[in-house]
Amino acid sequence: MGLNSTWDNSAQANARVPPLTEVFNYTETPMRGVNLGGWLVLEPFITPSFFESYNLSEGIVDEYTLSVRLGDNAKETFEKHYMSFITEQTFSDIRDAGLDHVRIPYPYWAIEKLEDDPYVEKVGWRYLLRAIEWARKYGLRVNVDLHSVPGNANGWNHSGHQGPVLWLNGTMGQYFGDLTLEYHERLAAFFAQERYRNVVTLYGLVNEPNMMVLDPPTVINWTSTAYDIVREKGYEGYIVFGDGFRGASSWQGVFNATRYPNMILDLHQYMIFNTGLIAQSHSAKINFVCNSWVNQMAVSTNPATGHGPTMVGEWSQADTDCVQYLNNVGVGSRWEGTLNVSDPSAQVLTPQCPGAMNCTCDAANARPEDYSDAYKEFLLMSAESQMTAFESNGGWGFMYWAWKTETPESTQWSYERGMSAGIMPRQAYDRTYNCSVGSTPDFVALGLMENY
Numbered sequence: 156m157g158l159n160s161t162w163d164n165s166a167q168a169n170a171r172v173p174p175l176t177e178v179f180n181y182t183e184t185p186m187r188g189v190n191l192g193g194w195l196v197l198e199p200f201i202t203p204s205f206f207e208s209y210n211l212s213e214g215i216v217d218e219y220t221l222s223v224r225l226g227d228n229a230k231e232t233f234e235k236h237y238m239s240f241i242t243e244q245t246f247s248d249i250r251d252a253g254l255d256h257v258r259i260p261y262p263y264w265a266i267e268k269l270e271d272d273p274y275v276e277k278v279g280w281r282y283l284l285r286a287i288e289w290a291r292k293y294g295l296r297v298n299v300d301l302h303s304v305p306g307n308a309n310g311w312n313h314s315g316h317q318g319p320v321l322w323l324n325g326t327m328g329q330y331f332g333d334l335t336l337e338y339h340e341r342l343a344a345f346f347a348q349e350r351y352r353n354v355v356t357l358y359g360l361v362n363e364p365n366m367m368v369l370d371p372p373t374v375i376n377w378t379s380t381a382y383d384i385v386r387e388k389g390y391e392g393y394i395v396f397g398d399g400f401r402g403a404s405s406w407q408g409v410f411n412a413t414r415y416p417n418m419i420l421d422l423h424q425y426m427i428f429n430t431g432l433i434a435q436s437h438s439a440k441i442n443f444v445c446n447s448w449v450n451q452m453a454v455s456t457n458p459a460t461g462h463g464p465t466m467v468g469e470w471s472q473a474d475t476d477c478v479q480y481l482n483n484v485g486v487g488s489r490w491e492g493t494l495n496v497s498d499p500s501a502q503v504l505t506p507q508c509p510g511a512m513n514c515t516c517d518a519a520n521a522r523p524e525d526y527s528d529a530y531k532e533f534l535l536m537s538a539e540s541q542m543t544a545f546e547s548n549g550g551w552g553f554m555y556w557a558w559k560t561e562t563p564e565s566t567q568w569s570y571e572r573g574m575s576a577g578i579m580p581r582q583a584y585d586r587t588y589n590c591s592v593g594s595t596p597d598f599v600a601l602g603l604m605e606n607y
C-alpha cells in the first residue's frame with residue numbers, strides 16, 4: 156500500500172483533547188466529530204451530480220445501479236471522486252473547526268465484491284488507509300464504519316443497493332451474515348496492528364441494521380459473535396454497534412460491560428424523518444432536543460436503564476427533508492407531502508410542514524446567503540442544542556453528518572458549509588447556546604414563519 160514503515164502519533168487536534176499518544180477518556184471528554192459521508196459510499200443527496208443527468212426511467216438511484224450504468228468507466232469515475240472529494244486539506248480543516256474525531260463510512264466492496272456485483276472493488280481501501288494517515292497527521296481519531304454489508308442491512312441507498320434487506324434475512328441471510336463475519340476477521344486483524352492502535356480508536360460493526368425489518372434476536376446474536384471475533388483478532392479499542400432503531404431503553408442489559416467491555420451504543424438522531432417531529436414549530440424543535448434527547452441520553456448512559464456508553468454517530472441541523480434526493484432519487488418530501496415511494500406504509504402524500512399550509516421547500520433549499528437572520532439564528536441554535544444534548548448526562552459525544560456536500564442548497568447537511576454560512580459554531584467546543592441557559596426564542600416573533 157506504500158505506507159511508511161514508521162509513523163508519528165504526537166499530533167494533538169486541540170488543547171482540550173489528548174495527543175494520539177495518550178488515551179482519550181470519553182467519560183471525561185466527549186468526542187466532537189464529523190462523518191465523511193458520501194465519499195467511499197455514494198449518497199445521492201450529497202453528490203447529486205452523479206445522478207441528475209439520468210432520466211428517472213433509467214432507474215439510476217444508488218451506487219449499484221450507477222455502477223451498472225457506468226460499466227467499464229466506473230473505476231475511473233469513482234477514483235476521480237475518491238481523490239478529489241476528500242483530500243488532506245479536509246483533515247486540516249476538520250482539525251481547525253475544533254473537531255477531534257472522524258467517522259469514515261466504507262463499503263464491503265472496498266475489501267472485495269461479490270461475484271455478480273458491479274461495484275469497483277478494493278480501490279476505496281487505498282483511500283481509507285490514506286485518510287487514516289491524514290487523520291493521524293492532524294491528531295484526529297478515527298471511527299472506521301462498515302457502512303455497507305453483503306445483502307444490505309437496511310435497504311436504503313446509502314448501503315449501496317436500495318431494495319430488499321437480505322442480510323440476516325431470507326434464504327441467503329445466514330450466508331451474508333457469515334460473510335460479513337469473515338470480513339471482520341480480516342478487518343479486525345488489520346486494525347489491531349500497532350500502526351493503528353492510537354488512531355483507529357472506534358470500530359463499527361455494521362451501520363444501521365434495520366431492526367424494524369430484521370429479527371432482533373438474530374441481529375443481537377450476530378453482534379455478539381462479531382464482537383468476539385474482533386477481540387480474538389486483537390483489536391483493543393472501542394467496538395461500536397448501532398441501536399437498530401429500537402430505542403435507547405431496549406438495550407438495557409443486552410451487552411453488559413462485564414461480558415462486553417468497551418462496547419459503545421451508536422444512536423442516530425434526526426428530526427426530519429418523522430412526521431410528528433417535522434411538523435413541530437421551530438421553537439418546539441429546540442425544546443424537544445433540550446428535553447427529550449437530553450433525557451434519552453440519561454436513559455441510555457445509565458446501565459440500569461440503557462446500555463451504558465453511548466455516542467451519537469449521526470445527526471444534522473436540517474429541520475426539513477427537502478434537499479434533493481434526501482429521501483431517494485425521484486421521490487419528494489414529507490414537508491411538501493410528495494413522498495411517493497413504492498411502500499404504501501411509508502408514503503407521505505399530505506403536507507407535513509407546521510400547520511400543513513403553503514408547504515414549500517423553496518426557502519429550506521435556498522442558498523445560505525438568502526437565509527433570513529432569524530432562520531440563521533434558529534439553525535445555529537438547533538446545532539448547538541443538539542451538541543449540548545449529545546454531551547449531556549455522560550454522553551460520549553457526537554459525529555455530525557456530514558462534513559461536505561456538493562451544492563449550497565444542501566448546506567444544512569454540511570458542517571463545512573454551515574461554518575461558512577455562520578450556522579455552525581466556529582469552534583465545536585466554543586458555543587453560545589446551552590439548553591440549560593435562557594429560554595427558547597419565539598421565532599415567529601423574530602420574523603421566521605413556521606412554513607416559510
